[in-house]
Amino acid sequence: MPTVDSSFAPGNPRILVLLSHYLPGFRAGGPLRSIAHLVDHLADEFDFHILTSDRDLGDGAAYAGVEADRWVPVGRAQVRHLPPARQGPLALARLIRQTPHDLLYLNSFFSPRFSIAPLVARRLGLIPARPTVLAPRGEFSAGALALKAAKKRAYLRASRAAGLLTDLCWQASTSFEAADIRAAMGPDVAVAVACDLSEPNLGAPPGHLPRAPGQKLRVVFLSRVSPKKNLDFALAVLSTVRCGVDFVIYGPLEDADYARSCRALAESLPSHVTVRWAGPVHPDEVPAVFAANDLFFFPTRGENFGHVIAESLAAGTPVLLSDTTPWRGLAAAGVGDDLPLDAPAAFAVRIEAMAGEPAEAALARRARAAAFARRRQREDDNVADSRTLFLSALASRAVMA
Missing domain, CATH: 3.40.50.2000 (Glycogen Phosphorylase B;)
Structure with a gap:
């Protein structure tokens, strides 16, 4: 009969999130904001720990005033901003091992450091066996796959052959993205649709100066x-x-x-x-x-x-x-x-x-x-879908005795 892994943490489940850029950065756009809004909505139910870079997209210098390579509170999450020297595959695997977590949450399919390296470490047993959710964040759309297509096709083939994708839980933000994932991964792959969450309060629209007659x-x-x-x-x-x-x-x-x-x-x-x-x-x-x-x-x-x-x-x-x-x-x-x-x-x-x-x-x-x-x-802001995504993934840690 099913038994539950004894390493399951008491209290709120702990989700270890990996993504290339996070707050206080902003230049990376959608994935960063998706995670920030997710934390805002669900931090009462899940403990979010985030491994990310110590600098914003395109910046050569680390964030000013942010202590690198230490767990620090950022909003309602604990965040560890890693300098480049700490983003190597073995160093990252060591950090994942050292960070207690119940679920691993990857936010790219093609990110070499924050997705590919952890998937390889997972396959080799270098990190704990935990339920893993992978959100490709639009990388499987036809337009995105057409960019550097040969390189991406080669990795898709290699990742399947190496068993990197075994037992993943795939997250799509919409039914359109779910179709894109199945087109790339196969029609039988299991995909959960959990819409990205928006800013909790959009506020009133700001004032607008109408275009003057003759103005472009x-x-x-x-x-x-x-x-x-x-x-x-x-x-x-x-x-x-x-x-x-x-x-x-x-x-x-x-x-x-x-x-x-x-x-x-x-x-x-x-x-x-x-x-x-x-x-x-x-x-x-x-x-x-x-x-x-x-x-x-x-x-x-x-x-x-x-x-x-x-x-x-x-x-x-x-x-x-x-x-x-x-x-x-x-x-x-x-x-x-x-x-x-x-x-x-x-x-x-x-x-x-x-x-x-x-x-x-x-x-x-x-x-x-x-x-x-x-x-x-x-x-669209169906928080229940995101909650169900994580709880269903966590339930998959039950193994047959």
Whole structure:
């Protein structure tokens, strides 16, 4: 009959979370914020311990004022910020062994240090046998897999052959991502859908200064500058529009070569389209950034959730997206558009239509966007799904005697 592993901890179950970047960083975007919101919602029921890097995405220096390689409270979690020298496979395996936990939670499939190395250590018995949840965070979308495709296909084959994926619990943020995971891993793989949780309190939309007559359409891109986020597509679309556009780009330059190619595209745009590179923006400033613009243009190759989309809509700013995110049916809701990437002309048509939209219609659209974001939050923030995900995974530690 089933018996329970005697190492199961009393009190709240302890979840050991591994991800490449966490608070106080912010440049890594969605996965970081997904975990921060998860902790906010479930810290009364689970003890979260987080192993992560000691610096933000793209930074050469560690966080100022944060003690590295020590467990420190960050919000409602205990976090250990590791310097690069402590992120090697053996050092990380040692830390996992030394950290009592009931469940291991990985937040990438392709991260060499914070996912691949722990999976190898798990297979070799270098870390304790614990239930393991893996959330690929959108890495299995068709657009994401198309980037460095040969390398990713090789690792997929190798990980299966080496038995790294045995007894994993897969987490998808939506039914769309669940389908992506099954397409990559096989139709019979078990996937639990637990939606990413939003900011607990979105707050009222910030004030917006309406566009003056004759003023160019104010369009913003806010994300990491990397091939997955598809800024080059946005610039190519803007090269074809006939209306005036002020385009501002916020976000860290994750891929230097890609950023250079995007800068070259920006410099070739016609004179009625101006481009400004504004760099990273702190999360506290994001609502005001969106409120200052008329449209969020985000033709991403794939998102498992898209916190930044929710933030734009919550600020009342309509969105122009690819159809590779869970945010669908936007035109019917009157809050934006989700269009296929193989129809770039359709994106240009929507930008030109918004540029010609009367002020009254634009204000009404902003009100609909803010209301839509709050309604969507009430529908999606099903904390019970995340709770069930962890409890079901923990129950799998029961073994047959």
